[in-house]
Amino acid sequence: MSGGPTGPVVAAGAVVWRERERDGMPLVLLVHRDHHQDVSLPKGKVDPGESIPTTAVREIDEETGYRVHLGAPLGTAEYVLPSGRDKVVHYWSARVGSKEYDRAGKFRPNDEVAAIEWVTVDKARARLTYERDVAILDRFADRVAAGEHRTFALIALRHAKTVPGSDWDGPDATRPLLPVGRSQAKAVAAPVAAFGPKKIVSSTAARCLATVEPLSARTKVGVSSTTDISQDAHDRGAADVKGVVRKRIAKAKSAVLCSHGPVLPDIIARIASATADDRRRFDLRRAAMLSVGDFAVLHIAGEKLVAVETHRNTIPA
Numbered sequence: 001m002s003g004g005p006t007g008p009v010v011a012a013g014a015v016v017w018r019e020r021e022r023d024g025m026p027l028v029l030l031v032h033r034d035h036h037q038d039v040s041l042p043k044g045k046v047d048p049g050e051s052i053p054t055t056a057v058r059e060i061d062e063e064t065g066y067r068v069h070l071g072a073p074l075g076t077a078e079y080v081l082p083s084g085r086d087k088v089v090h091y092w093s094a095r096v097g098s099k100e101y102d103r104a105g106k107f108r109p110n111d112e113v114a115a116i117e118w119v120t121v122d123k124a125r126a127r128l129t130y131e132r133d134v135a136i137l138d139r140f141a142d143r144v145a146a147g148e149h150r151t152f153a154l155i156a157l158r159h160a161k162t163v164p165g166s167d168w169d170g171p172d173a174t175r176p177l178l179p180v181g182r183s184q185a186k187a188v189a190a191p192v193a194a195f196g197p198k199k200i201v202s203s204t205a206a207r208c209l210a211t212v213e214p215l216s217a218r219t220k221v222g223v224s225s226t227t228d229i230s231q232d233a234h235d236r237g238a239a240d241v242k243g244v245v246r247k248r249i250a251k252a253k254s255a256v257l258c259s260h261g262p263v264l265p266d267i268i269a270r271i272a273s274a275t276a277d278d279r280r281r282f283d284l285r286r287a288a289m290l291s292v293g294d295f296a297v298l299h300i301a302g303e304k305l306v307a308v309e310t311h312r313n314t315i316p317a
Contacts, residue, residue: 011089
């Protein structure tokens with residue numbers, strides 16, 4: 001006799017925030033749910049086959065009407081449901097800019113949320129029903145106190161699964177994606193887009209350009225290709241990874257760098273050396289050793305590394 005699901009329920013959400021017009025003070029968004037009779041942070045369950053960052057963005061839109069991009073992660077809340085199953089909720093910060101705040105307009109109650117309100121961090125702390133939500137809010141408050149709540153992301157993406165070199169007669173840079181690689185490229189587009197890249201930089205290799213094609217189509221962001229993060233140039237000692245990274249940090253806009261297994265450790269190291277006071281705080285090794293189709297997100301406030309997270313592709317290689 002088989003029972004129901006036994007694994008944890010996985011969900012995702014965010015501390016959604018905006019800057020108050022008169023003084024720039026952060027205001028956070030709370031949701032009031034009649035069916036639970038509570039006040040909480042916006043969140044929801046992961047759909048089958050969906051990535052966790054994609055869930056966070058989708059659920060916030062569905063519950064509040066705001067289309068957000070994810071900022072730095074704030075950790076997880078873990079608790080036991082009345083059914084006895086464990087639940088794990090992944091949280092990020094997520095800023096609503098003035099244009100998005102105006103676009104969303106007046107909130108309309110829906111099946112999940114009866115009302116929303118924008119309040120200061122102190123008021124939010126007093127109104128939240130659950131201590132686990134307060135703990136997440138406090139992590140955001142710590143970022144605010146340190147001036148690290150407004151961030152941009154540098155996203156290191158490894159190209160998807162490719163035809164092996166032993167099976168390819170042409171130049172290495174022309175090797176195409178395998179069918180599973182094309183599926184990986186499509187699968188990674190939504191979770192990377194959740195972080196709101198404004199620039200996509202790719203190695204000139206065909207496998208990297210093909211990997212970012214679905215992402216470019218989804219985000220409406222064009223692709224800039226460069227040999228400076230290509231494997232061929234890196235192997236010859238002719239790449240300029242440092243220059244690419246320094247430019248992206250100076251621009252302070254979220255960007256994707258799509259490259260190769262041998263080049264990614266250099267990309268991660270260059271970002272860390274320019275932004276991390278203490279590298280030991282971060283799991284940089286995991287971020288550098290990505291499998292095909294995986295990506296790492298390095299969140300930067302000004303020129304300071306705030307957080308690093310790594311995401312697996314939902315399509316196994």
